Amino acid sequence: MRKTLMVALAVFGQAAGTLASAKLAFAGDQLTIVSWGGALQASLRKAVFEPFTKASGIKITEGEYSGEIAKVRAMVDSKTVSWDVLDASGTTAWTMCAQGLLETIDWKKLSLDRAKFGDVGKYDCGVPVQVSAVIVAYDKDKLPNGPKSISDLFDTKKFPGKRGLSKGPVPNLEWALVADGVPINDVYKVLRTPEGVDRAFRKLDTIKKDVVWWTAGAQAPQLLADGQVLMTAAYNGRITNAVKESGKHFEIMWDAAAQGWDYWVIPKGSPRLDDAYKFLAFGGSPQPQADLTRYIPYGPSNKDALALVDPAVLADLPNTPERDAIALHADNIFYIENGDDLRQRFTSWLAK
Template identity: 55%
Template sequence: MAGVAALALTLANPASAEDKALTVVSWGGAYQASQQEAYIKPFAKETGTKITEEEYNGEIAKIRAMVEAKAVTWDVVDVDTQTALAACAEGILEPIDYAKIGVDRSKMIGGDQFDCAVPTILYSTIFAYDADKLKDGPKTVADLFDTKKFPGKRALQKNPFINLEWALMADGVATKDLYKVLSTPEGVDRAFKKLDTIKKDVVWWEAGAQTPQLLADGQIVMGSTWNGRIYNAIKNDHKNFVIVWDGQAPDYDLWAIPKGSPRTDLAYQFIAFATKPENQANQTNYISYGPANTEATPHIAPDVLKDLPSAPDNMKNAIIVDPQFWADKGEELRERFNAWLAQ
């Protein structure tokens, strides 16, 4: 009887039933699990919305195909910076109206860089060391390049991204000037010349789990990776690793709405909910990523905040990554980097 009544109500109010359904797409794993606890479950409970979750691997082609076929079934998608820029340029994401979110765009770290997506979290490329093996460890990016003071192998990602920025920092370029310098041929030459000074001492990694393992095995004295990898090694594996936040390079994940979603208004409601300071602060209880909303900081417990990329002390000399630079120059620099590695 209850089922029949519910069916009758749905048939009588098809638009209402449709309006209260939303498909949210993200990357799976511990990250999507943190989104479930901080945003998806609370939003569904508060609004009565039925949320369907899907996972993907960041394929812009899937968004493009839906939009071009005018058959959009994804309503809110977690995208990386490159997808946010490329998909916006293609016109397959809705331009974001911050008035509908109810948050000051200037309060969102990186908010001014994206017209079609709203930053949600910050993760960061950092470098770290094992305090059991280095009692007085590195403090700055310059120390990463100082093989006399800190002899031994260091691990770096097999990618020019951030390595070129760090090379210029170690060569005396201020963080605010990095992309101005790196946009010139002379600046690129300068970065590679600095990388030459440590090339023979580098172990190149391609998976984020490698650096914590190399540190634990004593095969390197320090190494770069993503902050969450080191945090997990400290928290779950009880390693005495130390993150060096100098020159950290935060990157973003962002919420976006595919062009032509029939539930744009509800998608905006979800993004507004997921952007509230207290809700972004809540996500930090489940994963060591920083909130993009700077007004979330006072809501985060001090013992949690100190391990986040967005902590004010950790952001003091951070690199504000220019995603447009890497979108424009990335392929060219990767080709040069790979040729340099082969030399």
């Protein structure tokens, strides 16, 4: 804990001058930070919010939302911005940035090495927070020799039985193409063509009658536990928690795991811009990101944080080098441009 605090203070000092002067200048200041509630927000509170307040003297008022862009737009348009920092998921963050609802980040003010964030750091309106993944899970007690690749999800002869899938195009269209032989790095290139979209839906046709559709993350592990499905798409954190808290013998198959990144972003017109920058500098630094993994199995975005993660925890993270190499990396621009059309087609396909 002492080491954690010392590293946090050092990073904060780089971003905002000395800790003493920051406390003197900003005593009594506070930020309103909005995230997704639940286990994630509780984990952020322990790993990021409380240590930041201790290091900076800046108090945090928490809020919760469900990613509603309309709420942010209303604040920005009316110049009544009361949310200083948001935890925004990938497509939501990129959409708000494209619509001019977020501050463009000056990375020089953060004293963070942007290169340490890899490709996800090539986003102009925020700092990457953490990555979760949609994976395929199964019960080892009921299926000792489980699926090894995303193709097995579509192989009803080798694995007869029901499959659980999220009720939407993501990542089902991508997985369908991978299972149909498209190299994972070419998935979005193929999906950008009408022929590619047709190909993905044809592959989904092959398992449509064997799918149980879920709409909330908690449903996936429950379907598995109840034996309603042989395997299911699920959020990696839900499966890890089910194993640890309920003693289930669930196993994760990581092939083509669909990674999804969250970003710390600042609504345009935040009245506390300087303090918001201090928080982004802290939240993007290695130690707080590594500390987050102690509470929830989401991977850090800062590559230097991986070396600080407990080795026992690494086994549960979606972005270790080995898993990152076989992951499906979301193309946020693709879904900004094509998401509405694909969602409409998916709804029509389901109704047939």
